[in-house]
Amino acid sequence: MSKHWAKLFEPVKRLSHVFFIFLAVVQSVAAQCGPVERISRKDIKPLKNGMPGEEGFDKEIVFAAGIKIAATINVTNKGNGSLQIANLKLKIFDSHDDGKYYENEMLKIEFVDLDGDGKRELLVSGMKKATACYAERRLFSSTRSS
Numbered sequence: 001m002s003k004h005w006a007k008l009f010e011p012v013k014r015l016s017h018v019f020f021i022f023l024a025v026v027q028s029v030a031a032q033c034g035p036v037e038r039i040s041r042k043d044i045k046p047l048k049n050g051m052p053g054e055e056g057f058d059k060e061i062v063f064a065a066g067i068k069i070a071a072t073i074n075v076t077n078k079g080n081g082s083l084q085i086a087n088l089k090l091k092i093f094d095s096h097d098d099g100k101y102y103e104n105e106m107l108k109i110e111f112v113d114l115d116g117d118g119k120r121e122l123l124v125s126g127m128k129k130a131t132a133c134y135a136e137r138r139l140f141s142s143t144r145s146s
Contacts, residue, residue, distance in 0.1 A: 037061060037120070039083075039109040044073055053077030061111055063087070064119040074146040081110060083124075092126060118146075 044057045068070040073093065075081030079101075081093030095105035107126035115123050 037111040038069065039073065041104065041106045043078065044075060044106075046079075051077050055081070062120070063111070067119075079105070081106075092124060094128075097131060100128055100130050103129055 010123045013105075029074075039057065039059070044055045047054045050056070054077050054088075055073075055075040057071075058100045059071050060068040061071045062068050066070075067124045069086055070132055072084045074092050079094065079096035080091070083092045092102075092109060093105060094100070094102045103126060107124050108124040111120040112123060113119060
């Protein structure tokens, strides 16, 4: 590699070292606060007293020392579901292919102490996908209205 190219990448090299140090600090802080707790698709089981196809999950999540809050997931037989924690209700499950659905049926749910204050935060992430049929309907409706 020529000296010219090496000079161009010098700031990237410095930045990568800073990022590595930042990552090491974040990892050590997270390690002190306990493990990350996750709710995944395999945790959701068929309901014993529910309709065929209905699924659910109940667990108390430790958010901080002495603070436990119940987390409940209910999934309908149509493949739609939500997570409820206290007064917060989020749609986190969508396997019903009605044009849009979540990748792997469910969003990722994690409880992790991000800032090192000893209290876990709720992280929800994932991808919503659209089928080709849904994309064609959206394209058709947008061309008709213009």
